[in-house]
Amino acid sequence: xxxxxxxxxxxxxxxxxxxxxxxxxxxxxxxxxxxxxxxxxxxxxxxxxxxxxxxxxxxxxxxxxxxxxxxxxxxxxxxxxxxxxxxxxxxxxxxxxxxxxxxxxxxxxxxxxxxxxxxxxxxxxxxxxxxxxxxxxxxxxxxxxxxxxxxxxxxxxxxxxxxxxxxxxxxxxxxxxxxxxxxxxxxxxxxxxxxxxxxxxxxxxxxxxxxxxxxxxxxxxxxxxxxxxxxxxxxxxxxxxxxxxxxxxxxxxxxxxxxxxxxxxxxxxxxxxxxxxxxxxxxxxxxxxxxxxxxxx
Numbered sequence: 001x002x003x004x005x006x007x008x009x010x011x012x013x014x015x016x017x018x019x020x021x022x023x024x025x026x027x028x029x030x031x032x033x034x035x036x037x038x039x040x041x042x043x044x045x046x047x048x049x050x051x052x053x054x055x056x057x058x059x060x061x062x063x064x065x066x067x068x069x070x071x072x073x074x075x076x077x078x079x080x081x082x083x084x085x086x087x088x089x090x091x092x093x094x095x096x097x098x099x100x101x102x103x104x105x106x107x108x109x110x111x112x113x114x115x116x117x118x119x120x121x122x123x124x125x126x127x128x129x130x131x132x133x134x135x136x137x138x139x140x141x142x143x144x145x146x147x148x149x150x151x152x153x154x155x156x157x158x159x160x161x162x163x164x165x166x167x168x169x170x171x172x173x174x175x176x177x178x179x180x181x182x183x184x185x186x187x188x189x190x191x192x193x194x195x196x197x198x199x200x201x202x203x204x205x206x207x208x209x210x211x212x213x214x215x216x217x218x219x220x221x222x223x224x225x226x227x228x229x230x231x232x233x234x235x236x237x238x239x240x241x242x243x244x245x246x247x248x249x250x251x252x253x254x255x256x257x258x259x260x261x262x263x264x265x266x267x268x269x270x271x272x273x274x275x276x277x278x279x280x281x282x283x284x285x286x287x288x289x290x291x292x293x294x295x296x297x
Contacts, residue, residue, distance in 0.1 A: 105135075
């Protein structure tokens with residue numbers, strides 16, 4: 001569906017029309033980048049994404065024109081959505097981060113399995129570094145093209161950044177992301193970039209925010225509110241309601257919303273979930289959440 005701009009634009013716009021969100025995020029997938037790099041990406045029922053696993057960057061596509069051709073549906077989707085959104089509603093693009101994409105590409109499947117990528121990185125850091133560089137080049141160009149197509153900001157999702165030793169986190173998460181941010185800013189100096197190293201330690205989150213140069217930091221559900229409030233004195237913070245509280249709804253959700261809003265009031269803050277909306281979430285709970293946040297602020 002994300003390769004069909006008409007359909008992807010409709011999917012992007014539906015939640016904004018229904019719930020009145022302050023921003024729309026393009027309907028796409030992080031695995032469009034491995035697809036642009038030449039991998040065969042499939043989605044199997046009850047299995048999830050599968051790819052042809054790689055153990056070298058040598059056979060991957062490094063041609064930018066080829067990337068542009070394969071990623072073009074995302075840019076048409078952004079243009080279609082931008083034309084339909086009100087001027088006051090922001091439009092976000094996104095891409096997966098090199099480390100997270102490398103975990104999919106090395107394992108040949110989805111999930112939080114990091115074993116293949118970790119072993120590759122430990123055993124052959126030079127070869128693994130070349131893979132991260134190639135992925136990063138494609139991600140940076142993809143984000144630039146999304147900004148040119150009408151995105152107001154872009155987000156880098158490092159969904160599997162948890163569980164890494166400090167050195168590996170610095171080498172495989174922070175350094176590749178900084179390289180992407182630098183490349184995007186070289187082309188678009190005014191670019192607004194959000195980073196999400198999901199599941200990082202508190203020290204890892206802070207190092208990521210300081211060293212990558214992102215404008216905003218998304219944090220997961222485990223991030224303490226007092227820590228978030230301190231962090232938001234120097235970088236915009238986005239988060240971090242537990243998606244299961246959105247499934248639950250009612251007083252439990254309302255209390256959690258109020259706690260987050262009260263803790264972050266007057267700070268650089270974007271209210272959001274600590275991860276994605278779960279499939280079983282009742283739509284009426286989303287409406288109640290939006291109403292609660294707007295009333296509390």
